[in-house]
Amino acid sequence: MWLRRFLLALVVALLPWSAMAAEPSPAQASESVRSLLVQAQLILTNDPAKAQSLLNDAQALYDQALAKDLTNLAPQQATEISTRWADLTQALKNQDVAGFAQQRALLWTHLLKASYAIVGQAIDSGKPEQALQWLPVREFRNATRFSRPNGDAARAIEQWKQAAYSAADARTALDADLLDTYQAKLNESLRTLRSAAQKGNLIQQAEAGAAIQGYFAILEPAYRSQYPEQADTALVNAENLRQSALSNNQLEAAISTFEGSLSGFRAAPLSPAEQVRRAGQLRRFLSLVPVEYERGVRNGEVTLDLEIQEATTFRNGAAAAFSDLESLLIAIDPSKTQQVASDLRELETILTAAAQRTSVAEPDVVQAKVDHITTTLAEIMPADWQKSSLEGDFDVIASMLDQMENAVAGDQYDLAESARLEAYAVLESGPEARLIVFAPEYKAPIENLFWYGKDEFTGLAELIRQKASLSDIRASRQALDKQLDLAQDALGGSSTPEAVATSAAVIVFREGLEAVLILASLLASLKVGEQRGYRKPIWIGAGLAMLATALTWVLARGLINELIRRGDQEKIEAIVSLIAIAVLLLITNWFFHKVYWTGWMANFHAQKRRIIGGKAGLWLGLITLGFTSIYREGVETVLFLQALVLEASTQVVLAGVAMGLGGTALVGVLVFGLQAKLPHKKMLIVTGVMIGAVLLIMVGNTMHIMQLVGWMPLHPIRSLEIPYWANMWLGFYATWEGIAAQVAAGAFVIGSYVIAEHLQQRKTEVAVKRQSVTAK
Numbered sequence: 001m002w003l004r005r006f007l008l009a010l011v012v013a014l015l016p017w018s019a020m021a022a023e024p025s026p027a028q029a030s031e032s033v034r035s036l037l038v039q040a041q042l043i044l045t046n047d048p049a050k051a052q053s054l055l056n057d058a059q060a061l062y063d064q065a066l067a068k069d070l071t072n073l074a075p076q077q078a079t080e081i082s083t084r085w086a087d088l089t090q091a092l093k094n095q096d097v098a099g100f101a102q103q104r105a106l107l108w109t110h111l112l113k114a115s116y117a118i119v120g121q122a123i124d125s126g127k128p129e130q131a132l133q134w135l136p137v138r139e140f141r142n143a144t145r146f147s148r149p150n151g152d153a154a155r156a157i158e159q160w161k162q163a164a165y166s167a168a169d170a171r172t173a174l175d176a177d178l179l180d181t182y183q184a185k186l187n188e189s190l191r192t193l194r195s196a197a198q199k200g201n202l203i204q205q206a207e208a209g210a211a212i213q214g215y216f217a218i219l220e221p222a223y224r225s226q227y228p229e230q231a232d233t234a235l236v237n238a239e240n241l242r243q244s245a246l247s248n249n250q251l252e253a254a255i256s257t258f259e260g261s262l263s264g265f266r267a268a269p270l271s272p273a274e275q276v277r278r279a280g281q282l283r284r285f286l287s288l289v290p291v292e293y294e295r296g297v298r299n300g301e302v303t304l305d306l307e308i309q310e311a312t313t314f315r316n317g318a319a320a321a322f323s324d325l326e327s328l329l330i331a332i333d334p335s336k337t338q339q340v341a342s343d344l345r346e347l348e349t350i351l352t353a354a355a356q357r358t359s360v361a362e363p364d365v366v367q368a369k370v371d372h373i374t375t376t377l378a379e380i381m382p383a384d385w386q387k388s389s390l391e392g393d394f395d396v397i398a399s400m401l402d403q404m405e406n407a408v409a410g411d412q413y414d415l416a417e418s419a420r421l422e423a424y425a426v427l428e429s430g431p432e433a434r435l436i437v438f439a440p441e442y443k444a445p446i447e448n449l450f451w452y453g454k455d456e457f458t459g460l461a462e463l464i465r466q467k468a469s470l471s472d473i474r475a476s477r478q479a480l481d482k483q484l485d486l487a488q489d490a491l492g493g494s495s496t497p498e499a500v501a502t503s504a505a506v507i508v509f510r511e512g513l514e515a516v517l518i519l520a521s522l523l524a525s526l527k528v529g530e531q532r533g534y535r536k537p538i539w540i541g542a543g544l545a546m547l548a549t550a551l552t553w554v555l556a557r558g559l560i561n562e563l564i565r566r567g568d569q570e571k572i573e574a575i576v577s578l579i580a581i582a583v584l585l586l587i588t589n590w591f592f593h594k595v596y597w598t599g600w601m602a603n604f605h606a607q608k609r610r611i612i613g614g615k616a617g618l619w620l621g622l623i624t625l626g627f628t629s630i631y632r633e634g635v636e637t638v639l640f641l642q643a644l645v646l647e648a649s650t651q652v653v654l655a656g657v658a659m660g661l662g663g664t665a666l667v668g669v670l671v672f673g674l675q676a677k678l679p680h681k682k683m684l685i686v687t688g689v690m691i692g693a694v695l696l697i698m699v700g701n702t703m704h705i706m707q708l709v710g711w712m713p714l715h716p717i718r719s720l721e722i723p724y725w726a727n728m729w730l731g732f733y734a735t736w737e738g739i740a741a742q743v744a745a746g747a748f749v750i751g752s753y754v755i756a757e758h759l760q761q762r763k764t765e766v767a768v769k770r771q772s773v774t775a776k
Helices: 004-014 026-042 047-066 069-073 075-093 097-124 127-135 155-163 167-199 200-227 229-248 251-262 273-297 303-330 334-355 362-379 388-407 414-427 432-438 438-449 460-465 470-491 496-526 530-568 571-592 594-612 615-648 650-677 681-709 726-729 736-775
Strands: none
Touching: 026 097, 026 127, 026 167, 026 496, 047 069, 047 075, 069 075, 069 097, 075 097, 075 414, 097 127, 097 155, 097 200, 097 229, 127 155, 127 273, 155 167, 167 200, 167 251, 200 229, 229 251, 273 303, 273 362, 273 388, 303 334, 303 388, 303 414, 334 362, 362 414, 388 414, 388 438, 388 460, 414 438, 414 460, 432 438, 432 681, 438 460, 438 470, 460 470, 496 615, 496 650, 681 736
């Protein structure tokens, strides 16, 4: 007896959190009891005597540190725990390891239930110290981006203690935290039970069955409040499941019956904001399933296992989000909600069969199934859920970056690049439009880390191209995560309709301002003589560009989103920009040295008249100039506005577009009015400067886009810090290629002007000499 007491005192003294503690806290004592029982279970067969000693130590510690408080504060749970001690003793005598594991799991969940009850009572009776003392007797869910994060009950109770929260708020936080945690644990235990049954692990199977019953006992009051007529049946189903898990009799039927009881049950309700977030995750993750599956299957065979794994991961993420929303969707349309649940299970079966090579479905089958789920969800989801979710988008970005790391770990750098591009596409099609307006300082750092890098971190695209080590890629990924977190925090409160409309107005004004400068520059010098006739084709080109922009808006939901998914939208923008620059460089000479241009055009007409007919060729070139200059801005505007439509509504965005167009029109009036008042020569000078500036901006932005899509090399100037406003408004980026291209463009314009003037001067001198000779 004295030895047992000595060992018990030693256990308490050696508790890792306080070697000097006179008496362990409830959490310390509970965890020690749990640990001693686990050790007893592990040696029960090989050393029954030692197992009995450990069981006795655990019970003695419970009696010393927990029993009195539990009897006073949670008498029902104390009675249940006392019964478990007797059952544990009997299982040990029978050397029934599975029975011991089951009783151990029940005892632990009884302790969790007791703690929950005590903390709730302490809040209700105004005892924050007692609540904080017992709250650590709990479990935590494994939070992932596929699941809801833990609520912070401890923080809420601390705030309540300091009078910053009300008792009602603290109780709400407690319920949301613990109920959500234990429902997640129940679901984990169900998965463990199925896995153990497949492996024939009876001990793990029995323990999981008991844990399921114990967790459901904690959730039962919440379940009863939602399903009062089914609660008693659900309790019976939980008990039957526990017994089937121990006896291994009709276990699958018992699991299915119990899962049927849980259909649509959500213990901790979702807030409206969390509903939108989970709906966004559901739609995003679901859309990625066929993309990944198609990459991993070819000609009826799995060619890339990692892609099938990723497709399964995204399906699981969608299923987790749907599980959180299921009870709310059932209230809207039970039949269609059950159809979605059934389709998600069928999708899981398809993916599992492909992963196991038992049956490999064609990608069209997976796409059709996902399309059916998406269509059904669109029919039953509230309108607010179908808007873009900022948090959901950031969750998906993080998931795609996880996929990138997994691919690098498997030495599959081509898949890593695909995942990186997918993450960047989600950023562009979702948060970037708001980022440009509300937190522009984060756009450049995030873009740098996605692509070529800056300062001490090399960008992910460059690292993947170099096939860098996983540790190097993780370092840049961590830096990117930090910037994404900062951006998400900065954007957290700016999703009101007013904010979205303002965002749309700023985007339209920015792009419209550049278009106005181009048009003003092109039209300004075409005001005298025959040149006035050249204004018309430019206006025609601009008008066609506006129509094309409107058509692009109409096609945005389909074509543009597909381009975004494939990472092609920037390539299209780069092509349009290159055409615009080429035409603009040619036209610039006209504005700077009209005489040289006139001579060149005369030669041009002479050579091309036979092919397209002189004036028609000129008109075609001017129409192309007007079209490409304006449509380039239109494409970029539509891309950004499409993201805002998903976040708010078409009406809200169009209101912002109207404001932006109004501001653009005002600037246009001022610019054209200023030009009208200038003398012709000064107007040409102002026009030349304007179009030269636009040319430099366009060259800088186009080089940047070409570097992003990998068409141009990139070498960052790490010592040069260029602010975001210079990137956005002037096209200046800290890369040697970008600055060199702008210098070259400027040199071309200035150099061609100098050469033309020199030629004109020589032409004049020759003419003077000829006149002198003739006079003689």
